[in-house]
Amino acid sequence: MITTTDLTKVYRSRGREVTALDGVDLHVREGEVYGVVGRSGAGKSTLIRCVNLLERPSSGTVTVAGQDLTALAGRGQRANAALRQARSRIGMVFQHFNLLSSRTVRDNIELPLEILGVSGKERTRKALELLDLVGLSAQAKAYPAQLSGGQKQRVGIARALAGDPKVLLSDEATSALDPETTRSILQLLRDLNRQLGLTVLLITHEMDVVKTICDSAALMKGGRVVESGTVSELLATPGSELAAELFPVGGEPSGPDRTVVDVTFHGEAATQPVISQLSRTYNIDISILGAAMDTVAGKQVGRMRIELPGRFEENVVPIGFLREQGLQVEVAAVADAVDSDGLQEAAGLAKDGAQ
Numbered sequence: 001m002i003t004t005t006d007l008t009k010v011y012r013s014r015g016r017e018v019t020a021l022d023g024v025d026l027h028v029r030e031g032e033v034y035g036v037v038g039r040s041g042a043g044k045s046t047l048i049r050c051v052n053l054l055e056r057p058s059s060g061t062v063t064v065a066g067q068d069l070t071a072l073a074g075r076g077q078r079a080n081a082a083l084r085q086a087r088s089r090i091g092m093v094f095q096h097f098n099l100l101s102s103r104t105v106r107d108n109i110e111l112p113l114e115i116l117g118v119s120g121k122e123r124t125r126k127a128l129e130l131l132d133l134v135g136l137s138a139q140a141k142a143y144p145a146q147l148s149g150g151q152k153q154r155v156g157i158a159r160a161l162a163g164d165p166k167v168l169l170s171d172e173a174t175s176a177l178d179p180e181t182t183r184s185i186l187q188l189l190r191d192l193n194r195q196l197g198l199t200v201l202l203i204t205h206e207m208d209v210v211k212t213i214c215d216s217a218a219l220m221k222g223g224r225v226v227e228s229g230t231v232s233e234l235l236a237t238p239g240s241e242l243a244a245e246l247f248p249v250g251g252e253p254s255g256p257d258r259t260v261v262d263v264t265f266h267g268e269a270a271t272q273p274v275i276s277q278l279s280r281t282y283n284i285d286i287s288i289l290g291a292a293m294d295t296v297a298g299k300q301v302g303r304m305r306i307e308l309p310g311r312f313e314e315n316v317v318p319i320g321f322l323r324e325q326g327l328q329v330e331v332a333a334v335a336d337a338v339d340s341d342g343l344q345e346a347a348g349l350a351k352d353g354a355q
């Protein structure tokens with residue numbers, strides 16, 4: 001539904017150049033909720049603004065619903081009209097709502113339809129339908145100042161849906177909201193995604209947002225996408241930074257000659273009593289140093305940091321057992337004074353064992 005190919009954006013101001021996007025390839029499938037995360041300055045806003053050509057990319061292409069938007073940009077009046085038309089099929093939601101304070105809720109939602117030249121009667125019908133969809137029918141005649149943050153964002157979402165978009169872009173839509181309101185707005189986005197088959201591309205700095213509604217995610221650093229995939233794929237990727245941030249597990253080894261292992265459970269494996277089986281099968285005492293369980297995209301997922309007695313070499317078989325149960329297993333630390341090369345070797349051995 002959304003594809004960017006080798007997308008680059010260089011800002012030039014006062015003789016200085018900033019490469020905000022550095023060859024970004026993004027693939028968002030139809031009907032999925034896709035989250036882009038990254039630190040401040042990573043290029044997230046620039047990416048989302050390039051996707052609907054609010055910002056013109058320096059090079060590369062953006063295709064939305066099979067249409068190459070970059071080819072439409074800036075080639076005379078007809079192309080501009082075509083770009084406007086294409087853009088009307090891409091809704092956008094903003095962190096600070098961007099509502100017009102002098103217009104009622106209903107008139108705010110009608111605004112994009114006015115711009116598209118839709119008749120007054122049809123505009124009103126559509127606005128009322130959208131207000132119903134976002135649960136704000138009673139506030140049609142209110143002004144933005146009379147609404148809570150969550151209600152304002154519902155209006156922002158209704159307005160974004162006015163042109164019947166196939167794609168919704170969300171730029172930190174919940175960052176200005178409290179946790180409970182955030183949850184209700186995320187739920188609304190999820191419902192709209194399911195009910196309307198809407199593809200959602202959102203940027204956020206909150207891992208909880210990814211956990212709550214994203215099917216897929218990408219991590220941006222310095223203008224590049226450094227990791228991407230479905231959340232399940234990421235969780236199954238050894239060393240994935242996103243997986244570790246989604247499920248941070250801490251915990252230090254309790255002493256020397258211990259092997260610390262991070263185990264990721266998802267799908268079927270999340271419901272099996274593997275740790276007690278491991279303990280019984282090999283007659284070993286297992287300490288849980290840290291754990292995080294949650295539901296991601298409707299599936300139970302968890303990470304656990306466990307400690308096994310003995311060095312890595314003594315634990316190759318139990319670690320193999322965990323892998324045979326379909327678990328993702330990474331050796332986190334070997335607390336027996338190996339130098340970092342030794343640790344890497346041990347981790348390498350562990351990976352080989354998985355194949």
Ligand SMILES: Nc1ncnc2c1ncn2[C@@H]1O[C@H](COP(=O)(O)OP(=O)(O)OP(=O)(O)O)[C@@H](O)[C@H]1O
Pocket residue numbers: 011012013018019020038039040041042043044045046047205
């Ligand atoms: N209009 C602009 N002119 C010059 N530089 C810009 C402009 N917009 C963004 N940048 C620079 O491009 C880089 C990426 O910025 P961008 O806003 O896309 O990052 P971000 O990941 O969205 O960060 P944040 O979460 O803080 O919004 C930054 O170094 C920023 O300073």
